[in-house]
């Protein structure tokens with residue numbers, strides 16, 4: 001199995017860190033603007049439960065769009081494929097994650113996939129629960145099980161910061177409500193969505209979640225099948241086709257592993273039947289992906305021939 005020595009990982013982090021200055025931190029969510037652009041951490045969690053990490057691994061970060069894969073898994077478990085894909089499609093868009101343009105161009109106006117904001121909002125709207133508190137708590141406990149860590153929690157400050165500024169996401173919600181893609185109170189949905197995006201953890205927790213996906217939903221530590229195999233397969237396919245926003249094609253060609261990024265600078269990745277990868281590097285490239293994180297994955301993939309293709 002490749003990449004077994006922490007010293008190799010430390011070297012790759014040093015190399016990748018050189019590009020942090022070429023990117024920019026996302027500050028459209030004001031709380032994210034406080035991150036240190038020079039941070040970079042990576043953790044690898046093998047399915048035999050050995051792990052290693054390098055860089056600023058003590059730093060926590062919020063999942064942001066990475067959470068979209070996990071909320072999708074939960075609603076698929078809750079409702080099944082037919083129900084979910086009646087409201088959200090399976091095609092990549094080629095547009096930025098927060099684009100609204102295709103919603104009006106398409107008929108019926110259902111979001112193209114669950115990894116763009118419009119699709120993720122529709123998915124979050126399907127999380128079962130009597131009220132927003134119960135919905136957040138169900139998702140959080142699912143994610144705690146995946147990370148096998150009770151310390152994973154919502155960063156209330158980031159959630160509030162996004163809730164107070166998420167005008168574009170609110171507009172999409174009203175549009176989707178008009179077209180019967182979502183139902184219920186938009187403010188309640190925004191409350192759940194912003195808390196979902198603000199679930200916070202370390203790179204090692206994220207790598208462990210990657211390892212669960214690498215094992216088709218089976219947790220390597222607890223032996224519990226947390227996600228049914230067919231749903232895990234579906235989530236991984238979305239990661240490949242839509243996980244890196246409108247850079248997913250280039251990422252598949254250059255790196256070739258299922259991965260999902262978030263504007264906090266987090267990236268989850270996985271090598272099937274091998275290991276999960278958790279990365280945090282808040283300086284972003286112009287597509288909104290961690291600039292040093294992508295560099296690091298490129299170096300890792302080349303060095304150990306990780307592409308699944």
Ligand SMILES: NC(=O)CC[C@H](N)C(=O)O
Nearest residue numbers: 064065097117197262263
């Ligand atoms: N790309 C992202 O990580 C976006 C997530 C963010 N919470 C948003 O909706 O804008």
